[in-house]
Amino acid sequence: MSTYGFLVDLGLCISCSACEAACKTWNNVPTGRNVRWRRVIDQVLGVWPKVSAYGVSMACNHCADAPCVKACPSGALSVRAADGIVLLDATKCIGCRYCESVCPYGAPQYDETEKKMSKCTMCVDRIDAGRAPACVETCPTGALQFGRMADLDRLGVRQIPNFADPSYSDPSIRFVPKEG
């Protein structure tokens, strides 16, 4: 199991995308290339008038059994031994996009300009400095949280509707389902 992960409280995510703007500016991710490490996916379940609507803020889930790492032929993707964060070494990336094809969450982003992949680092620099990822720090409602998986397991569930089967890769994300 990875040491850290994300928790999304679906009853609090208002799809404001502050997380995405924080991610982009902290990590210097280029704009205009559809390279979006984090984004909010809007969900509407049910049939009017009995509907449940909410956003799901999603980036790389730093899977404990990461298919992207297994698929990477150049060794660009690796798991940090200390805490399980999945990291990309762009200097080794050959842009084959195998990781993209095996990731059930669309986390690795292909940068057409650089001809390389690009992805969420869980703000590893901030974690190493004892701070939460930039996306979590700015979330206005506290819908997006960060913590140790041991704690997140007590707070949330592994599966929600339309989320890829977690048994495939053991993603480091949990959800507080929306009531009603």
Added chain:
Amino acid sequence: MTLHDTTRRDFLKTSGTAFAGAAVLPGFLDGVVRRAAAPGAEAAATSQLVSACSWCGSACGFKATVKDGVLTFVEGLPEDPQGGGKMCAKGKAAAGYLYDPDRLKYPMKRTNPVKKIGVDPGWVKISWDEALDTAAAKLKETIEKNGRDSVLVLGLPSPDVWARFVNCIGTSNRFDHWDECFLANRVVSANVIGGFVWCHDFANAKYIVTFGWDLVGKAKVVWARAVAEAKKKGAKIVSFNPYKAAGTSVIADEAISIRPGSDLAVVNAMIHVILAEGLYDETFVKGLTNFEEHETAIRAHFAPYTPEWAEELSDVPAGTIRRIAREFATQGPAIAPIHKKTPSANYANGTETSFAITILNVLAGTIDRPGGRFFPRTHSIPGIDAIVPPPKYPAKSGVDIVGRHAHPFLKAVGSGMFSCLADGMRKNPGKIQMGIITRYSTMAFPNPPEVEAELAKIPFTVCTDLFPNEIIELADIVLPQSLSYESSDLVARDHHAPYKMTIVRQPLVPPMFETKPLGAILLAWGLKAFPEYWKNADGTPINMTVVLNEKTKRAGLGADFAEMKAKGFVADVAPFVPRTTFPTASGKINIYVKAFADAGFEPLPTWKQKRDVPSDAYPFYLLTIIPPMQIRNTTTNNRIVNEIKGTNEVFINVQTARGLGIAEGDTVKVRSRVGEIQLPARLTEAIRPDCVLVPHGFGHQSRLMTQAYGKGAKDAVLVPGQSMDDILARKDVGGSACIMDAVVSVSKV
């Protein structure tokens, strides 16, 4: 040189001085402004500066990281109890505005005499001296030849320097967007509780009920955070909204569908229940309001507004209304927020809706109480007129082209009326000979084409702005304003102010290009046009730095502005002492507003229908939202937020779409009695089958805004403007702009 032809290379060239000392621009703008020429002489340095965001009025505090003279990152200021260290997408995208290569960079004048949206004005760069000499000469000449009222000003009544400048002109034709926002609520609040307030203590509320209000969905951090906090503490949240994916409905315990424009019926029915069952806060209502004095009239007024009556109009079951009313009255502290736009400006009954909601809060006994709407406790920062008293301003005629003077309450406020501007200009042909427009887009008006047609007729117009939005295509001279990130100010908190708080706004970088802060522009322009008003008693020109130092000192914030910059944020924490009198004439809250009755308006919120109701020709209600990553039309060109949401679509209920033969992504035509737009269809189960929703802020027509240009369509094209006669005919005491009061047809193209 024209802005239109500005390339990246030109951008770097013109920005050479602005980037002195800069080595590398933020990577997320890579590809936009690659690498600035690096003088390399200055040592690399990183600083953290406290400042206040300016993209909405709540002004969240932030810490900016400035590396080698370049703003790279902003983060919320944890010690600021308003933002609490959080920021929204608009605020986080700070560098995206500052380093937007499309910014207005230097003064320009037009060379093409043809004034029309979509026609290249043929801009040429001019000096500040030429721009302001021309603008001042035109202003003096226009006033002399055609009178003060021949100058049209589209701009807010603040800040203080702007007010001084407009007072020098002495025109009664100053208009702003207040009627589209909170004018109705302002008139109501002033007359009921004694003043307009932004403050809502959600965090301490136990019961929150909202009517169309969706400041959560707008990601207004001060409220989104507080409502979320209330929810975590166990408060119940009920959201009435025809769109269930609205942020407030998402976060609510109960998201209740309501027919657009019928909120007033539900609120009046809630009041009916609370009065009939005696559930109001008796101590508060009997002790602090005029209830007892007018009890018979009040009870008689609300008697017919039964939940069963409201069900017919709203589609909300009578039992639900009754239950929510009881819960609201007994599970408090309870609050029903009114901020702006919704519910006060959307429909022809917006004023009455604001009025009814205000009374609901009064009955809950939470005005200026924990968990309720409260009056801000603010530092008193003197304006420039207090520091450098001006000579006597010219008298204003008090008569304006839209006819505010015919409406006693709107005349008293003296703001607003964008919704009536096109009508007013049409009825007074040739009256307006000069226009001064500051930071407004024509997208801010209902039915923009008719406003554009009128503004284009003005012989000479000066625009000050940050970005080249389409309104500058109707200008003769454009003055580039600095961003708040390049300016200085003191911002007294008024959106969450249980005690006095002031935050500094300080330059994170020097003004880029040839831009100037608004105060500097008006001082320079004023010295040329009205010199006696822009000088000190000793005849020397006013020095804005001296004024700012004096403001700091007199407000008790420090010896001078430098000290305030060092402090960043000043909070005089003090216990919240609830008011026992209110700033009305009697000191009591007016549930029954005699002043309204005396002027021929209804003294209590009286049911009336919205203006446009569905018909065979236009069977659907039009709804709009302001997406949380944008602020109306002003942020759309920012690359960071544009990438997140850069265009709009029309949301249609899945069943409705099926009936119309519309599939996801089909281009559809949305038509109202005044206009038509085309957008891709987005099918959703989250909207009422009788509504369609078009997000606001998209459809920019200015080619100079390279990110926003041509993306999406303007919802406002579908919304009819109105006249003061319309407002008077419906006896609307607050002058709602009816910005969502439209019905439309929808068809596949």
